[in-house]
Amino acid sequence: MQELLILRGNICYSTGKKQLESADRGYLVSRQGIVEGVYSSLPAQYEDAEITDWGNCLIIPGLTDLHVHAPQYAFRGLGMDLELLDWLNTHTFPEEAKYRDLEYAGKAYEMFVRDLKNGATTRAVVFGTIHEEATELLMDLLEESGLITMVGKVNMDRNSPDELREKSAGESLQSTRRWLGKIRDKYERTRPILTPRFIPSCTDELMSGLKEIQREYSLPVQSHLSENQGEVEWVRELCPWSDFYGDAYDHFGLFGGEYPAVMAHCVHSKEEEIRRMKQRGVYIAHCPQSNTNLSSGVAPVRTYLEQDMNIGLGSDVAGGFATSILRAMADAIQASKLRWRLSDSSLKPLSFEEAFYLGTKGGGSFFGKVGSFEPGYEMDAVVLDDSQCPYPQELTVKERVERLIYLADDSQIAGKYVAGKKIK
Amino acid sequence: MQELLILRGNICYSTGKKQLESADRGYLVSRQGIVEGVYSSLPAQYEDAEITDWGNCLIIPGLTDLHVHAPQYAFRGLGMDLELLDWLNTHTFPEEAKYRDLEYAGKAYEMFVRDLKNGATTRAVVFGTIHEEATELLMDLLEESGLITMVGKVNMDRNSPDELREKSAGESLQSTRRWLGKIRDKYERTRPILTPRFIPSCTDELMSGLKEIQREYSLPVQSHLSENQGEVEWVRELCPWSDFYGDAYDHFGLFGGEYPAVMAHCVHSKEEEIRRMKQRGVYIAHCPQSNTNLSSGVAPVRTYLEQDMNIGLGSDVAGGFATSILRAMADAIQASKLRWRLSDSSLKPLSFEEAFYLGTKGGGSFFGKVGSFEPGYEMDAVVLDDSQCPYPQELTVKERVERLIYLADDSQIAGKYVAGKKIK
Structure with missing residues (x-):
């Protein structure tokens, strides 16, 4: 250097x-x-x-991309006529299941990493799949690219198709430990991040086990929160003991506080959830393009900004089709304008300066002084x-x-x- | 050939x-x-x-761009923090006034035409400015590009700043006749189209005179309709005799029927206006990106499609920043999703097939079998x-x-x- x-x-x-x-x-x-x-x-x-x-x-x-799914890059721009839960079952899970095949994974991940390297992103927080080897391969490619990233092997042990579900919490945790062991001290620029897919995909036992791993390895965590109304209701059914969606993560200690957490979307977060996020310093990955494409809605970004919460932008490929965080800035402004015009005139549209902050200093701070x-x-x-x-x-x-x-x-x-x- | x-x-x-x-x-x-x-x-x-x-x-x-302002290309992507009427006064009118200067016009129009030629658009319906010479220069450049276009010298004789207002209806009409005389039989691919800017900019006398010119020269007409709520209310004040905004055009015979008309936006058109547009075969130029950027809202495109009305897409540069009609297809889908999610679940989002139709066959038909x-x-x-x-x-x-x-x-x-x- x-x-x-x-x-x-x-x-x-x-x-x-x-x-x-x-x-x-x-x-x-x-x-x-x-x-x-x-x-x-x-x-x-x-x-x-x-x-x-x-x-x-x-x-x-x-620019920092706080939320992107590397294995979804292959089908960006396709199949966005469904809402979240149907989209996952119809398009996303079948595609992610392919990453068991390392040859396919290599071919697809090379395309993704080349795109990320060519663009304006310098830092990214990345979802892989449940597959240890493919996730390690992704990390190898990202390390080589010169980008600085956090990458997660995904955990999912329920409500997922056979070909993309870890057979038990124990197996999922074991696999996570194997993965962490293998990559320990392997990279300069590529760090692991715990990645329970979202509450519907993860049993209580799995979440408790991930908390133990977090303590042992001092790891941050990434997941999804309050993206879609159907999803929010499902979490309420799955975790009747929780006060709200975010409380289900917090119950297991995986909602910020001692170890950083980044939660994608937060479109439908209500007052209590927002308060808890602020208390715990949870990062919000605002993904305006994805939230539009999957008809999820538009997050109340101005509320988050006014409360000085931690927030940046995510491409959320392939809910989003574009890896560009410049585009995400424009999308954030545009989505905030339609939100203001069509549903809530109490929150003024975002300015260019605010969108630029989100894509640079706002999201960058998840990586430190960046x-x-x-x-x-x-x-x-x-x-x-x-x-x-x-x-x-x-x-x-x-x-x-x-x-x-x-x-x-x-x-x-x-x-x-x-x-x-x-x-x- | x-x-x-x-x-x-x-x-x-x-x-x-x-x-x-x-x-x-x-x-x-x-x-x-x-x-x-x-x-x-x-x-x-x-x-x-x-x-x-x-x-x-x-x-x-x-692809056909049914609505684009050539003189606004220079400031695309800038100053979109205002709604229509303020945006016109603050950014648009001062920029358009510059086109009195042919040197500036040449420089700016060359950039615009190069962009249009490089893109996927083959046909376009184009606004110039009030300036005869600059509009002729624009037509020269478009002719040379090989694109097939309709281009209008703009008419505006009220509610506009001194430097961008024709001094009287008579002067505006005279200027229009001079322009039409000069370009008669000059081009193979470039046709004139009458272009009263919108009702607020045009006196009754001007509109009546334009109807005479239309008959004399057999010309189509382009204008703006029901883009913004403030604009719609203003038209009601300016034309208290009109039943609705479109009726103010129809009153002068400039709303389709014998001679084709294309009206940009139609975001806030209500039942009566929609019925009249259908009766008269008025073309709707749907401009989703512009309607988002200027916080105008989202047009009820599915209603227009279900009623078999004439409709295509417009970039509306510089309310829109992108000249690409491929992008306009994507924008139309995205805007329809947020409209459905945030304000009106009765109109289902547009499909890819529908958006593709709008940008090709839908808009193309304004030019015949295109x-x-x-x-x-x-x-x-x-x-x-x-x-x-x-x-x-x-x-x-x-x-x-x-x-x-x-x-x-x-x-x-x-x-x-x-x-x-x-x-x-």
């Missing part, structure tokens, strides 16, 4: 939920992968250093070349970034750095 | 609102720009003809290369087209034919 790294370009980053800073042809200075500062003119102490000049390009923090260029942040950066999206008038740096959340595709991504290392 | 043109590839096209036909490695045969048929094996009479083999690519009908590969249709075709969107499993031709409405960008467009002529 380079000791000192200085990039020059049009820099734009969040310092707060509504604050966006920019520097025209400024300097982004980092040392050993940690940002020292953004400067409009280069301070004297760096005068002799080498500078990578990105010309008129834009430089923004790397997603901004403030001093002390890990140096994840994406270089965007908008010369193929021409405009005839003068635009500010912020305006150029704003339009790219709507217009950019991967061909505009000219460079990418993860923790100071150039990977594209 | 080639006498006989035969393309080979994976062909997919609508034959009805819910019917999608496909042919794996089939043949699309046209003569003098008119489709003779799609065949799974080549009929004997064509045996000696030359074949353009597109290999594993997909071939679909050219938007399908049934015999007798004009041969507009787009060749899509999905090799950069890889998948590990087997997919049918229809599935491959379905995923592309979500995943394609212009780099997947390998070829484009308009009325039998290859333009890309």
Whole structure:
């Protein structure tokens, strides 16, 4: 790794939920992968250093995808005419069952990882499948890509088809321990995360066992929460002792607190659940595209922001079809507008600044000091070349970034750095 | 033009609102720009003809954009935090006023036309500005692109800022006649269309005068209808004699019937207005992305489809940021899902087949027999290369087209034919 790294370009980053800073042809200075500062003119102490000049390009923090299913990438854009529970049984579970076959898994995961590497994402929290070997293979590929990720072998021991169900809680836990043993100390950039699929797929015994593993290995946890109304009702039937969906995770100690938790969706979370999430510091992975495609609804993101809760964006491939978190920013704004217009005028639509925060600093913080260029942040950066999206008038740096959340595709991504290392 | 043109590839096209036909490695045969048929094996009479083999690519009908503002392309993706009327005054009118300057207009319109040419659109119904010369310049560029379009010099003589308002109805009408005189017989592929901006911008005198011009020149008309609630109320105040917004157009004979009319949006149209549109054969340009971005709402598209009304898709740049009608298909499906979930469960979400129909045959019919590969249709075709969107499993031709409405960008467009002529 380079000791000192200085990039020059049009820099734009969040310092707060509504604050966006920019520097025209400024300097982004980092040392050993940690940002020292953004400067409009280069301070004297760096005068002799080498500078990578990105010309008129834009430089923004790397984006974080808080929720993505690697094995669903293969069928993104297909079969989205069903709601969650039918969609899982009809499309998702049969596809995920294929990952028992390592050859298929390798072929499909290579496509997924190539896409993620080519895009603007630098960090991701990833679901695999129940299969130990395929999940390890996915982790190998992600490690090699240079991205920094958390990856979970999925646990599911009930309410799932035979070919995608672990035969007992014991077997599921054993498999998880084997997987954790095998990958221990194997990677630099790829960490394991506990991954009970969601309450309907996991027996109480499995959840209790996962809590023991969490303590033993000090692991974070990822799962799904209050995505769809049918799902919420099902959890109420399955766990009549729970006060609300999130309480069913909390009952087993898998809802934040000592160990971080990220919960995807939170579309239908009510007051009590929101309060508990805030108490426990639970991360919300807001997945607007998926919540639209599966007709789940639109999460009350402004409520979460106003309460200073932990929240970022997720692509949720293949409920979402796009891996791009730039697109997820645009989707978050658009979904919030329809929510405001069609069902709840009490929550104003999200602004560009807020959406940008969600996709960078908001979600990035699940990985530590990630997603901004403030001093002390890990140096994840994406270089965007908008010369193929021409405009005839003068635009500010912020305006150029704003339009790219709507217009950019991967061909505009000219460079990418993860923790100071150039990977594209 | 080639006498006989035969393309080979994976062909997919609508034959009805819910019917999608496909042919794996089939043949699309046209003569003098008119489709003779799609065949799974080549009929004997064509045996000696030359074949353009597109290999594993997909071939679909050219797409029609029923509503796009060329002068708004420059600021697409910016300033979408306002609703319609404020957005017009704050962003749109000041930008459109710039088109008095032909140099600026040339620069901006070149960018717009290049984008449209590179995309999957083969036909478009286009708003210019009030400026005769800039509108002629736009028509020159569109003619040269090979696209087939209808273009309107905009009329507006009230409720608009000084720099973007024609000084009187007389002046507006005179200018329109000068423009029509100048471009008469000038183009092969580019036709004029009358373009009163919308009722709030046009005096009764102007509307009456435009009707005279319509009769004289046999012109279709394009305008806006029931996009935003504030706009609908304003029209009620401006035209207290009208029964509903559309009635204000109909009063002047500018609402379909003898001469075709296309009305953008129709988000808030009620029963009476819908009935009148159906009676008059008015075309609806459904613009889901714009209606989301400007928080207008979501049009009841299923109602329009069930009543067999004339309807297609519009990008409505720059209420919409994307010129892609593939994207508009995806947006139409997504918007219909949120409409169904958040506000009106009586109208089921649109299917992929329905959205594909809207973007091809539905909108194309405004140009005649356009938007399908049934015999007798004009041969507009787009060749899509999905090799950069890889998948590990087997997919049918229809599935491959379905995923592309979500995943394609212009780099997947390998070829484009308009009325039998290859333009890309």
